[in-house]
Every structure is written in C-alpha cells, then in structure tokens.
Amino acid sequence: xxxxxxxxxxxxxxxxxxxxxxxxxxxxxxxxxxxxxxxxxxxxxxxxxxxxxxxxxxxxxxxxxxxxxxxxxxxxxxxxxxxxxxxxxxxxxxxxxxxxxxxxxxxxxxxxxxxxxxxxxxxxxxxxxxxxxxxxxxxxxxxxxxxxxxxxxxxxxxxxxxxxxxxxxxxxxxxxxxxxxxxxxxxxxxxxxxxxxxxxxxxxxxxxxxxxxxxxxxxxxxxxxxxxxxxxxxxxxxxxxxxxxxxxxxxxxxxxxxxxxxxxxxxxxxxxxxxxxxxxxxxxxxxxxxxxxxxxxxxxxxxxxxxxxxxxxxxxxxxxxxxxxxxxxxxxxxxxxxxxxxxxxxxxxxxxxxxxxxxxxxxxxxxxxxxxxxxxxxxxxxxxxxxxxxxxxxxxxxxxxx
Amino acid sequence: xxxxxxxxxxxxxxxxxxxxxxxxxxxxxxxxxxxxxxxxxxxxxxxxxxxxxxxxxxxxxxxxxxxxxxxxxxxxxxxxxxxxxxxxxxxxxxxxxxxxxxxxxxxxxxxxxxxxxxxxxxxxxxxxxxxxxxxxxxxxxxxxxxxxxxxxxxxxxxxxxxxxxxxxxxxxxxxxxxxxxxxxxxxxxxxxxxxxxxxxxxxxxxxxxxxxxxxxxxxxxxxxxxxxxxxxxxxxxxxxxxxxxxxxxxxxxxxxxxxxxxxxxxxxxxxxxxxxxxxxxxxxxxxxxxxxxxxxxxxxxxxxxxxx
Ligand SMILES: Nc1ncnc2c1ncn2[C@@H]1O[C@H](COP(=O)(O)OP(=O)(O)OP(=O)(O)O)[C@@H](O)[C@H]1O
Ligand SMILES: [Mg+2]
Numbered sequence: 001x002x003x004x005x006x007x008x009x010x011x012x013x014x015x016x017x018x019x020x021x022x023x024x025x026x027x028x029x030x031x032x033x034x035x036x037x038x039x040x041x042x043x044x045x046x047x048x049x050x051x052x053x054x055x056x057x058x059x060x061x062x063x064x065x066x067x068x069x070x071x072x073x074x075x076x077x078x079x080x081x082x083x084x085x086x087x088x089x090x091x092x093x094x095x096x097x098x099x100x101x102x103x104x105x106x107x108x109x110x111x112x113x114x115x116x117x118x119x120x121x122x123x124x125x126x127x128x129x130x131x132x133x134x135x136x137x138x139x140x141x142x143x144x145x146x147x148x149x150x151x152x153x154x155x156x157x158x159x160x161x162x163x164x165x166x167x168x169x170x171x172x173x174x175x176x177x178x179x180x181x182x183x184x185x186x187x188x189x190x191x192x193x194x195x196x197x198x199x200x201x202x203x204x205x206x207x208x209x210x211x212x213x214x215x216x217x218x219x220x221x222x223x224x225x226x227x228x229x230x231x232x233x234x235x236x237x238x239x240x241x242x243x244x245x246x247x248x249x250x251x252x253x254x255x256x257x258x259x260x261x262x263x264x265x266x267x268x269x270x271x272x273x274x275x276x277x278x279x280x281x282x283x284x285x286x287x288x289x290x291x292x293x294x295x296x297x298x299x300x301x302x303x304x305x306x307x308x309x310x311x312x313x314x315x316x317x318x319x320x321x322x323x324x325x326x327x328x329x330x331x332x333x334x335x336x337x338x339x340x341x342x343x344x345x346x347x348x349x350x351x352x353x354x355x356x357x358x359x360x361x362x363x364x365x366x367x368x369x370x371x372x373x374x375x376x377x378x379x380x381x382x383x384x385x386x387x388x389x390x391x392x393x394x395x396x397x398x399x400x401x402x
Numbered sequence: 403x404x405x406x407x408x409x410x411x412x413x414x415x416x417x418x419x420x421x422x423x424x425x426x427x428x429x430x431x432x433x434x435x436x437x438x439x440x441x442x443x444x445x446x447x448x449x450x451x452x453x454x455x456x457x458x459x460x461x462x463x464x465x466x467x468x469x470x471x472x473x474x475x476x477x478x479x480x481x482x483x484x485x486x487x488x489x490x491x492x493x494x495x496x497x498x499x500x501x502x503x504x505x506x507x508x509x510x511x512x513x514x515x516x517x518x519x520x521x522x523x524x525x526x527x528x529x530x531x532x533x534x535x536x537x538x539x540x541x542x543x544x545x546x547x548x549x550x551x552x553x554x555x556x557x558x559x560x561x562x563x564x565x566x567x568x569x570x571x572x573x574x575x576x577x578x579x580x581x582x583x584x585x586x587x588x589x590x591x592x593x594x595x596x597x598x599x600x601x602x603x604x605x606x607x608x609x610x611x612x613x614x615x616x617x618x619x620x621x622x623x624x625x626x627x628x629x630x631x632x633x634x635x636x637x638x639x640x641x642x643x644x645x646x647x648x649x650x651x652x653x654x655x656x657x658x659x660x661x662x663x664x665x666x667x668x669x670x671x672x673x674x675x676x677x678x679x680x681x682x683x684x685x686x687x688x689x690x691x692x693x694x695x696x697x698x699x700x701x702x703x704x705x706x707x708x709x710x
C-alpha cells in the first residue's frame with residue numbers, strides 16, 4: 001500500500017467522526033494561538049517600555065536628593081538647590097554636560113472658563129528641560145530663557161490637560177488659572193503616550209521662578225535634569241556631577257552621598273528585567289495552554305484507538321499489515337495536529353495584529369515554530385503510542401475488545 | 403468474473419510460494435507434484451486451546467485431560483483441497499475457537515497447524531497478514547463490518563491491503579457484490595443494511611480476493627431461509643469452482659450442502675461423516691432437482707440421530 005492510499009484512509013477516518021476531529025483540532029488551535037499571542041503581548045510590552053524610555057533620551061541624567069544604600073540619613077542631608085544647578089552648568093568643572101535644568105514639581109488645580117481639572121504634574125523649570133526630557137511642542141512655542149528671567153506667567157501644557165480644559169480648541173494664547181495664579185498658554189506638547197502609572201501628558205510646564213513664587217517657594221528643587229554632550233559621555237558626566245555636588249554639599253566621603261544620579265540607561269535595564277519576568281510568566285501560561293491542547297490530542301487518540309480496537313481487529317483479520325494500520329492512525333493524528341497547529345498559527349498571527357490591553361503585540365518568530373512543532377510532535381507521539389499497542393494485538397484479541 | 407478469480411488465485415499462489423521458501427525450505431519438487439498427491443489445505447495435529455490458568459482454566463479445544471496421561475488428546479483434522487466441510491456442535495463446544503485458529507486470527511495453546519503444508523506457527527506478523535489477506539476469506543458469526551463505511555469500500559478493503567490498483571479494485575468489488583445480489587446497495591453503510599445484507603457484504607468481502615479457502619462462522623446464523631439459500635448458493639458455487647470451504651452451522655438444512663460434516667463436543671471431534679466426494683461438485687449442484695426434493699428431515703433423522 002502506498003502512502004497516498006494510507007493518507008486517504010486517514011482522511012476517511014477523520015471524516016467519519018467530524019465533530020470529534022473538529023474539537024480536537026480546536027484544542028490544538030487554541031493552544032498554539034495562545035502561545036503565539038501571549039508571547040507576542042509580553043514581547044510587545046517590553047518593546048513599548050523600551051521605546052518610551054528611549055523617547056526620554058539616553059543622554060539624560062536625573063539627579064535627585066537622598067542618599068544611596070547605607071547613607072547616613074538625617075540633618076546632614078543637604079537638599080538640591082538652584083545653586084547646585086548653576087555649579088553644574090559651569091563648563092570648566094563639568095565639560096561633558098551640555099544643559100542643566102533644575103525642576104520643582106507640584107500638583108495644582110487648573111480652571112478655564114469654569115472647567116476645572118487637577119493637573120497631575122505642574123513643573124517649574126528652564127527651557128533646557130524640553131530637550132532633555134524629549135518633550136516637543138506641537139502647537140505654539142516653548143517659553144524662553146527671557147520668560148524665566150522675568151518670571152513671566154506663561155505655561156506649556158500637555159495634551160491631556162489641553163483636551164480636558166479646552167476640548168478640541170487650540171489652547172495657545174488662552175488664559176487659565178492654576179492654583180489662583182493666571183497663566184497664559186504659549187504651547188501645547190505633542191502626545192507622548194505611555195503605559196506608566198502616571199499619564200505623562202497630564203502636565204503643565206512653566207518657568208522655574210514663576211512656579212516657585214506661586215506655589216513651592218524659593219527653597220530646594222525636586223530634581224535636576226542634566227543632559228550629557230553625547231550618549232557615550234554619560235558616564236563621565238555622571239562622575240563630574242558627583243565631584244561638583246560633593247564640593248557644593250561639602251561631602252568628603254564618596255560612599256556617603258546625599259544625592260543620587262540615575263541615567264536612563266540604568267532605568268532601561270531595570271525595566272527590561274521586569275519585562276523579562278513578565279514575558280516568562282506569560283510564556284508559562286501559554287505553555288500550559290499548549291500542554292492542555294496536547295493532552296486533548298492524547299485523550300482523543302486514546303479514546304479513538306480504544307473505541308476502534310474492534311475495527312483494527314477487523315482490518316487485521318482481512319489482512320492489513322501492522323505497518324499500514326499504524327500508518328493510518330499516525331497519519332490521522334498527524335493530520336489533526338498539523339491542521340490544528342496550522343490554523344492555530346494563522347489565528348495567532350491574526351490575533352496579534354490587534355492591540356491587546358493597550359499593548360501592541362510583537363510576534364516572536366521562534367514561538368510560532370516552537371508551538372507548531374510541539375503540537376505536531378505531541379500528535380505524533382501520543383497518536384502513535386496507543387495505535388501501536390492496538391496494532392500489535394492478535395486479530396481475535398482486538399475483535400473481542402469491549 | 404471466473405477468469406479474474408483464477409488469475410487472482412495464480413497470484414496468491416506465487417505469493418505463498420515465496421512464503422514457503424522463506425519459512426521452511428522445501429525440497430526441490432514441490433509437494434503438489436509429489437507421488438502422494440497435493441498436500442492437504444488444512445492439516446491440524448494435536449491442537450489445543452485453553453483460556454485462563456489454574457482452577458479457572460477453560461479447555462475450549464482439545465477435550466478434557468486424559469485420566470491416564472494427564473494431557474488432553476487435542477484435535478486432529480485434515481481437510482483436502484476442494485472439500486466442503488460443515489462443523490456442527492452445541493453452543494460452547496469450541497467451533498469458533500477452532501475456526502479462529504484455522505483463520506490465523508488466534509494461536510493455539512499447543513499443537514501444529516499446517517496451512518498448504520506451511521507451519522503457521524513459524525510465520526511472523528507480516529507473513530501472517532499476507533496469509534490472511536491472500537489465502538483465507540473469513541466470514542464472521544457477527545458480520546464484523548468496518549463501521550461507517552459503505553459496502554463498496556468494505557469489499558474493496560482486502561484488495562487495498564493486497565495493493566490492487568483503484569480501478570481494478572472497484573471493478574472486482576462491484577463484481578463480488580453483484581455475485582451476492584447487492585449490486586444496488588453498494589453505497590449503503592452497515593447501519594443502513596439489514597442483517598442478511600450485512601452478512602452478504604461480509605461474504606463478498608471474504609471472496610473478493612479469490613482465496614483458496616473460505617472459512618465461515620455461522621454465515622447464515624442470523625438469516626431467514628430465503629437469505630440463507632442465497633448465501634449458500636454463493637458458497638456452493640465457490641466450492642464448485644475448486645475452493646475449499648469450512649463453515650460452522652447449527653442447522654441440518656445448511657449442513658446438507660456440505661460434502662463432509664464434523665461434529666464437535668466439548669472441544670473434540672466425535673463424528674466425521676462424508677456426504678459426497680471431496681473433488682466432485684457439492685451435493686446441491688450435483689443433482690439440483692433431487693437435492694431440492696429431498697426432505698430436510700431425512701438427513702437430520704439419520705446423521706443427527708446417530709451422532710447425538
Ligand atoms: N476469550 C475467552 N476467554 C475464556 N473463555 C473463552 C474465550 N473464548 C471462548 N471461551 C470459551 O471457550 C468455549 C468455546 O467457545 P466457542 O466460542 O468456540 O464456542 P462455539 O462452539 O463457537 O459456540 P457458539 O455456537 O455459541 O458460537 C466456551 O466455553 C467459551 O466460554
Ligand atoms: Mg461460535
């Protein structure tokens with residue numbers, strides 16, 4: 001008997017019980033599709049976090065107050081000040097730093113024409129902040145160094161804030177009241193979007209002295225944003241910052257700093273570590289669903305073979321060689337898993353074109369091949385095993401089987 | 403049809419020669435041409451079959467243990483080429499057990515079974531499947547058709563396993579179905595056929611490969627007298643064309659068609675009555691008018707009464 005004939009027998013066998021064949025295929029399909037989609041979601045989310053961190057710029061360094069591990073806390077912790085920022089901006093002592101932007105943050109309620117909105121982040125800073133934090137103006141313009149010097153009451157607002165207060169109308173040139181102080185909107189930022197806890201588009205950015213004067217007072221700043229001259233210069237810039245601030249804060253012991261310098265790169269690596277865990281978790285869930293699909297095939301093949309042991313007996317009695325019987329059953333289970341796996345790949349690829357819980361899935365090619373191969377291997381092994389057992393019976397034993 | 407069958411027989415014969423050469427290197431001159439005539443189709447020596455062990459042992463074939471020797475004697479049986487044997491006996495007497503061993507579907511606990519001079523015990527799995535496919539046509543007591551498969555495909559199945567091409571297969575399967583009077587039922591599945599029709603499909607499947615030997619386990623057990631006559635007429639014609647037939651039956655009416663009647667009691671042959679010569683036509687075809695006129699009770703009155 002040639003293979004084509006055996007294949008025809010197998011198709012006949014599957015067609016003889018369409019519902020069962022269909023359900024088995026569905027099990028494999030779901031398993032394979034789940035693996036592909038879940039891994040794609042995991043991969044997509046780590047990709048998007050990576051993208052949004054890269055949007056911040058990899059040259060950026062953030063200085064915040066407070067010691068590292070083991071630092072002596074208490075009265076000798078000096079806060080960051082505008083003077084610290086000025087010292088850092090001196091090219092003589094810090095040649096690898098291109099711009100410096102001290103930053104104070106507060107949360108205030110903004111009112112426009114009776115509409116009120118609590119702004120997540122009101123930032124007071126210098127114009128350098130826009131470039132360093134990768135914030136681009138979409139409408140209108142940035143505020144200038146001149147606005148800072150004269151403490152003008154102008155502001156650039158984020159896109160969420162803009163839509164909440166002004167709807168679809170352009171906010172540029174309009175006056176809004178933040179925490180009792182009137183500000184003129186000079187620009188609106190392009191939407192950044194993000195998956196973070198805080199909406200990066202719900203923000204108001206104004207000149208530092210204006211915000212200090214209106215809300216925070218002229219005390220310490222929250223953090224200082226520094227941009228290194230190039231991505232390669234960040235490490236040197238970091239060292240220069242440490243040296244300069246140790247001088248201004250009067251610290252001798254480098255292990256007892258009262259400030260922290262973090263680069264976007266270090267942020268990136270912690271983030272991608274978290275995401276790896278996330279992907280592994282999703283992968284485990286996917287693997288379980290594939291396993292369940294596999295158990296489905298195994299179960300169906302066991303049932304099929306047990307149920308058809310009599311038929312195997314009949315076939316043997318009229319002279320079917322063991323190899324042909326085995327071939328038929330193997331072909332049946334392989335066809336099931338090939339079709340199920342193939343459709344699963346199609347479903348998985350289609351499914352990962354949609355945005356799932358705000359994440360754009362990115363398919364990992366290895367997961368497609370892996371899931372498909374595992375499905376087929378399970379079909380071959382667990383279809384072959386019971387069929388082999390049944391084909392080895394003497395015809396009369398198989399015929400008497402209940 | 404006749405021609406197709408005999409050409410098929412020739413091929414089956416060569417297939418078995420190959421088998422013989424592999425298992426038991428035969429002498430230069432084949433037995434068929436030897437001075438003692440052709441080898442018997444079936445030769446069974448001291449055949450025994452038991453199920454279970456210890457106290458629960460069932461001696462299905464071979465009879466009870468000999469009080470002196472301890473071992474049961476076993477069944478001895480020789481069936482010549484072209485013979486037509488009916489096996490009778492009460493329920494549980496071991497008829498099906500014997501038949502299954504003759505059909506190479508089961509193996510005896512002990513004893514030898516020579517099929518066309520080949521010791522079946524020495525054949526491997528693959529050779530056995532060849533023997534079942536080419537040499538033996540088996541009709542089961544309970545039809546044993548492949549479920550959810552149309553009649554035509556059922557009958558084509560043995561040919562498919564023999565490697566016959568699709569067109570040729572279909573032609574011969576249709577001819578075999580026509581022979582058993584089912585030309586108009588070729589597309590019906592077993593659950594769409596009556597018991598008698600299913601049995602005739604089973605007969606068609608058994609004879610489609612033109613086997614040298616037809617084994618039938620109560621082929622008419624579930625049929626009315628009309629269908630019984632149909633099936634028996636087919637079997638009679640097959641025997642007349644030189645095929646060896648062994649069939650099991652409970653009915654004297656059926657046994658009347660055979661050339662030889664065996665009677666089994668408790669797994670042993672207790673009577674062996676010849677009704678016609680092994681190499682002639684079967685009783686029903688030798689003198690159809692006289693056969694039809696004969697009262698069925700006459701046979702059961704003599705043979706049955708004497709054997710009981
Ligand atoms: N697989 C088995 N296990 C145990 N005992 C069996 C088995 N098969 C048959 N037997 C026993 O062997 C004996 C002979 O059975 P067999 O089927 O040959 O009877 P039979 O002559 O064909 O009867 P019937 O006319 O009812 O078909 C019976 O006593 C039966 O119970
Ligand atoms: Mg029986």
